[in-house]
Amino acid sequence: MMIRPIRVAVNGYGVIGKRVADAVKAQNDMALIGVADVATDWRTRVLETKGVPLFAATPQALDAFRAAGRQTAGGLDDLLGEVDVIVDCTPKRVAAGNVEHYRDRGLKFILQGGEKHAVTGHSFVAEANFETAIGRQATRVVSCNTTATVRTLSALKRAGLLQRARGTLLRRATDPWESHQGGIMNTLVPEPEIPSHQGPDARTVDPDLDVVTMAVKAPETIAHLHYWTIQMTRPADKEEVLDAFRSSSRILLMKNEHGLDALNAVKELMADQSRPRSDLYEVALWSDMLTVQGDELFYAYMVDNQAIVVPETIDAIRALDGRETSGRRSITATDLAMGIEGRLFVEAGTPTPSPIGNQT
Known part of the structure; x- marks a missing residue:
């Protein structure tokens, strides 16, 4: 007997909404019923x-x-x-105002990271806590920076290597499509508080994370760049750490010999791989730069603020629907439909990892 697909709507057809809509259409077990928006211009x-x-x-x-x-x-x-499920991708605070309407209708709904954790009472990153979202009415897919933070720290945690983490985030100034409307030039703007909001936000997904973040806004729009210092639970060699990151299909390890030494080069690779909108869904981590000194670990990676949360949103749809109870199976299905290949050619010869999640 054919199982009816999950009927999905997207409210807000902006940077994230249009990507989520396309990703829903690519899934075999979902149907995009429609998109709601307010813009009458080219966007809709x-x-x-x-x-x-x-x-x-x-x-x-x-x-x-x-x-x-x-x-x-x-x-x-x-x-x-x-x-069956509404994905709200409207601007910050607009989505929070829509929640009562969704609840009144008994609808399952997903918010994005611009809203507070308390609005849904649950925050989501597929590799970290898919199981806890199964059958819930609502969840919140955390922001791009928080998603990357949780993905990488969770990989280290699964390997038994993570004790505490301290990160510095260089944040893009604005989304590329609206850079003519604002942003910053010829300056750097530090976030006024330490920790910046990403560290506490990561703990809404995994309360056990010992993580502190600092952030500064930079005058570019390509992507974010993170630098991390990790206190590991014990001394480990570099290859063991890289194996921990290889356990995630959504962490892309890059080698300098391939010329991927800057954000723009990585985005160009995504274009050459025929990714929609040149989107980078993975955390792109420089494996050559990664350094281990005893029980200390240092690494850096790139975060595509427009794309990284899209596969997480697809997995969140399945979790709320409740028919799929395996995070591993959901991640595999999402990755296959969206062309997330784990390694591309970047680490040729290494095995493609098995996505992490509920192993049932």
Whole structure:
């Protein structure tokens, strides 16, 4: 008997929403029912070429679409009546205002990292806590920087190597598509508090993490760059640490001999690999740079702020739906559908890792 696919809607067709929508369409066990938004410009006109129904996210937006001569399939309530899970990718604090509406309808919903943990009471990174989200009404996929932090620290934790972690984050100034509207030039802007919010946020996923982060905003828009100092539980050699990172299909180990020595080069590789929008879904970690001194570990990696949370969101959909109870199987399905190959050519000759998750 054929199992009905998970019916999914996306509210907010911006940087994350449009990527989530495409990723949902790529899954064999999901169906994208529609997208809700308020923008009448080019951002939502693309949906017409993709055959995705557009819904007005607010009554005011419905009026605006009509005034612009745009056809819609109805309002947000019409869309919510047709789906099992709603992924809210609206701007910060807008999503929190939508939660009561979702709860009143008994809908399962996913928020993004711009909202507070308390809004859903659960925060999600697939390799760390897929099982705890199974069957819940709601979860929150943490931010790009927090996702990368949890992925890498969880790999070390699974290997029994993690004692405490201290990280410095160089953050891109703004999203590339809107860099003409703001951002910073010719300066660096440190976050005013230590720890920066990413460390405490990582502990909403795994309360046992001993992690402190510091962050500074930099005048570029390609990606984030993290530097980490790790106190390990014991001395270990470099290859053991690399094996810990290889256990994750969503950590990409890069070698300098391949010329991937800067953020822009890695993004160009993603384009050459025909990744949609040149998206890097993995944490891209420089294996040659990684250094071990006794029980201390030092490494750096790149985070694509526009893409890294997308596979996590797909896994969160499956977890909330509850039919898939294996994190490993969900991660494998998501990676296959999205072309996340683990190593690409970067570490040729090393085995492709088995995704981590509930091993049942």
